[in-house]
Amino acid sequence: MKKHRTWLFAPGNHPRTMEKAMKTQTDIVIYDLEDAVPLDEKEQAREIVREHLQEKHIDKAPYKLLRVNESTSPFFTQDVIAGARGNVDGIVLPKSDHPEHIKDVDQQLAALEQELGYEVGKIQLFPLIESALGVHNSYEIAKASPRVTRLSFGAIDYTSDIQTKLSESGEELLYAQSQLVNSSYAAGIEGPIDTVYADFQNEEGLLRETQRGSRLGFKGKMIIHPKQIEVVHNVYTPGDEEVEEAKEIVNAYQQANEQGDGAIQLNGKMIDVPVVKSAQQTLDLVEALKETDDTKA
């Protein structure tokens, strides 16, 4: 199964940026109809995205998602229809607060998939959690439909909702971020996707923030500029040393098992079942990332 580390936004009203985004090394492109598009260009942007998705070379593009407008907006239903007809891999649902909304979209998509002759359940859902209520309901949101593949976090809207400001250290985000990690795994889905880093000229700040998210348990990051791809890929791709250590652990444990030992010592550290499990996760991730990278131009 492929794994996705970078989720690059491209504004739906900028065909040139969308075209450029799909030619980068990003794992995923998110065409945006929501906050990157001004209110008076919403219908036009949907049309531009629809045309872009019809272009022949689009099949060569990375995994494609559409961020629709929020479910309470007048644009929502037509946005979802445009995504389904454009054959996107998934839909990002901004300001996801209630599991009932996810269930409604699930049904709407099932009807569209039948009409279009797709396999029912094909289009995935990525709720973007960016409010106090969304964080509070995150477990139910993650469980609301089998289409929900990953949760994602929107720190800019979230800090506005809890009436604070984004800081360098990000301590104001810790509760929400950890909640999303915990809700994801409790619901049996993959780790969530971290928020964008708006200061896109600041590589050091991006690295610090990405490493922090990775330590908390996120498994990728949304980005707004192609120059952010490399930093995020480096953080979310296991390094050579980590991979060597994982191989050593798995091999040593296999040998120990054959000799009837359950817990052993390797380089001064105890190795037992959960340690081996974690090492195996690293090796599986490396394989999955190879698959992701092999499909790129």
Ligand SMILES: CC(=O)SCCNC(=O)CCNC(=O)[C@H](O)C(C)(C)COP(=O)(O)OP(=O)(O)OC[C@H]1O[C@@H](n2cnc3c(N)ncnc32)[C@H](O)[C@@H]1OP(=O)(O)O
């Ligand atoms: C809080 C939220 O909701 S975040 C999600 C919504 N926001 C977005 O979608 C914004 C996405 N990002 C962007 O639109 C842009 O990066 C901006 C507006 C922030 C900055 O754009 P610019 O001022 O053009 O940046 P810059 O001059 O560094 O761009 C360099 C090149 O990279 C391209 N580029 C910039 N951002 C992107 C992108 N997201 N995808 C693809 N290409 C991009 C530019 O088109 C430009 O190409 P060119 O040299 O061929 O003209």
Ligand SMILES: O=C([O-])CC(=O)C(=O)O
């Ligand atoms: O998803 C993101 O990081 C961007 C966003 O909408 C927010 O922060 O409000």
Ligand SMILES: [Mg+2]
């Ligand atoms: Mg937002």
